[in-house]
Structure formats: structure tokens, C-alpha cells
């Protein structure tokens with residue numbers, strides 16, 4: 555399974571094996587990982603699954619939808635150019651070694 559590494563705001567890192575097809579939000583919340591809330595259950599309605607990705611890995615992701623782009627304007631911590639909603643990132647084999655940074659807070 556692809557390995558996804560989560561880097562907390564305070565620097566702690568945790569790597570999870572994530573089944574292909576699952577979202578990064580689902581992987582995080584189902585493992586009780588700190589810092590990703592996923593309040594809407596992955597329906598792209600809450601923005602509490604905000605993460606930023608390594609700039610050099612951004613090209614591995616599909617382009618964001620207009621809905622994701624609009625929601626990222628309402629995150630608790632201001633969006634960055636490499637911000638994404640983790641519920642909109644479906645893990646593929648190409649994401650093995652992918653790194654996401656968890657913001658200081660989601661609400």
C-alpha cells in the first residue's frame with residue numbers, strides 16, 4: 555500500500571499505509587490522527603481537512619475543482635499555494651511517499 559506521511563504543525567511525523575482509493579482524510583481520521591477533522595465526512599463542505607502538500611509533489615495530484623478551490627478560501631488557517639482538501643485526494647500508487655503538512659488548527 556502507498557505510504558503517506560503526515561507532518562504535524564509542531565514537527566511530529568507519522569506515516570500510514572493507505573489503501574489505494576481511500577482518501578487521505580479518511581486514512582487520517584480512521585487512524586485517529588491529530589489535526590485532521592473531516593467534519594462533513596468528505597463531502598467537500600467543511601474545509602476541516604485542509605492540508606498543504608510538498609510543492610514538488612503537487613504535480614502528482616489532479617487539478618482541484620472549483621468547489622475545492624472555493625472551500626479553501628474558508629480554512630481556519632489561511633490557504634497556501636500548495637493547500638488542498640485531503641478528502642479530495644484519492645490515494646493512487648503514484649502517491650507512495652507523498653507528504654502532507656497538517657495546519658496548526660482546522661476550526
Ligand code: FES
Nearest residue numbers: 592594596601641
Ligand atoms: S472533510 Fe469536509 S471538506 Fe474535506
